Amino acid sequence: xxxxxxxxxxxSAPAAPPVLAEVVxxxxxxxxxxxxxxxxxxxxxxxxxxxxxxxxxxxxSSNKPMQAAGVLRAGLDLAGERLALAAASHxxxxxxxxxxxxxxDEAGLTEDALHCPPVDGRRIAMNCxxxxxxxxxxxVANGWPTATYTDPDHPLQLLIRDTAEAATGExxxxxxxxxxxxxxxxxxxxxxxxxxxxFVRAAPGSPERRVADAMRAHPEYVGGTLRxxxxxxxxxxxxxxxxxxxxxxxxxxxxGRALAFKIEDGAARARGPVLASLLRALDVPxxxxxxxxxxxxxxxxxxxxxxxxxRAVV
Numbered sequence: 109x110x111x112x113x114x115x116x117x118x119x120s121a122p123a124a125p126p127v128l129a130e131v132v133x134x135x136x137x138x139x140x141x142x143x144x145x146x147x148x149x150x151x152x153x154x155x156x157x158x159x160x161x162x163x164x165x166x167x168x169s170s171n172k173p174m175q176a177a178g179v180l181r182a183g184l185d186l187a188g189e190r191l192a193l194a195a196a197s198h199x200x201x202x203x204x205x206x207x208x209x210x211x212x213d214e215a216g217l218t219e220d221a222l223h224c225p226p227v228d229g230r231r232i233a234m235n236c237x238x239x240x241x242x243x244x245x246x247x248v249a250n251g252w253p254t255a256t257y258t259d260p261d262h263p264l265q266l267l268i269r270d271t272a273e274a275a276t277g278e279x280x281x282x283x284x285x286x287x288x289x290x291x292x293x294x295x296x297x298x299x300x301x302x303x304x305x306x307f308v309r310a311a312p313g314s315p316e317r318r319v320a321d322a323m324r325a326h327p328e329y330v331g332g333t334l335r336x337x338x339x340x341x342x343x344x345x346x347x348x349x350x351x352x353x354x355x356x357x358x359x360x361x362x363x364g365r366a367l368a369f370k371i372e373d374g375a376a377r378a379r380g381p382v383l384a385s386l387l388r389a390l391d392v393p394x395x396x397x398x399x400x401x402x403x404x405x406x407x408x409x410x411x412x413x414x415x416x417x418x419r420a421v422v
Contacts, residue, residue, distance in 0.1 A: 128371065145157065154298065167356050175195070178267050178268030178315075179245075247262075280294065343400050356379075357382075
């Protein structure tokens with residue numbers, strides 16, 4: 109009689125990320141948004157974590173402060189609204205587009221030089237046009253080619269990569285292409301929070317501090333009139349905030365505390381409630397200023413009224 113064949117056990121499935129927010133309609137939980145997060149204490153140590161904050165993610169537009177610092181390290185003399193726009197995911201309002209066009213003109217370029225995709229027929233209207241205008245201006249200042257400025261091996265992009273690795277304290281885990289066409293570097297959420305902390309704690313006059321100061325002094329150029337990042341930085345002195353696509357958010361406070369999280373399914377509607385909940389847990393006051401609390405809420409419509417919300421559970 110032959111011996112029974114040994115069947116190897118099925119590999120266990122990885123644990124699902126924890127629930128960060130619930131979708132509550134008419135008092136009934138109809139869905140959940142999972143994700144990972146990390147909170148750093150003022151001394152930079154990890155104060156709280158959920159999920160897998162050490163796993164690399166694409167921070168998407170939360171990378172932009174690091175890209176702007178790289179442009180400064182390339183020698184481009186940017187300040188004020190121009191530097192804030194270089195780190196922006198702007199709303200395409202008239203003042204955003206007008207400044208991005210001026211930045212190109214000052215570098216002797218036109219809108220045709222931009223590699224970001226058009227929105228309503230105009231590349232300048234795309235939310236990353238300020239970043240791209242700054243990248244092009246840095247190329248002009250250094251005599252680098254402008255036609256290939258979004259190539260990962262372009263001198264500017266190599267410098268931005270080095271800048272991001274220094275800020276996060278991590279090597280790039282993967283390189284991709286962002287929605288705007290620029291190179292996109294993957295880091296862990298812990299590295300992302302560490303980078304934002306480094307920006308607010310950097311020495312005055314350093315590229316990192318210059319970016320943080322410009323964003324906080326001109327928040328309307330970072331997002332827009334009604335964007336949560338802009339409203340938060342206007343309302344909370346010293347706070348640095350930058351959202352990214354696919355449910356990413358990073359924030360640093362002037363005392364060195366910082367946080368970063370990613371909603372696993374990329375749902376933007378969960379980002380505001382989770383961010384508001386984390387800020388409350390950190391005893392960060394959210395002033396009752398026009399638009400701020402609304403920008404951090406995600407209400408659910410039903411008929412002619414509001415019948416629920418996306419509610420944070422962290």
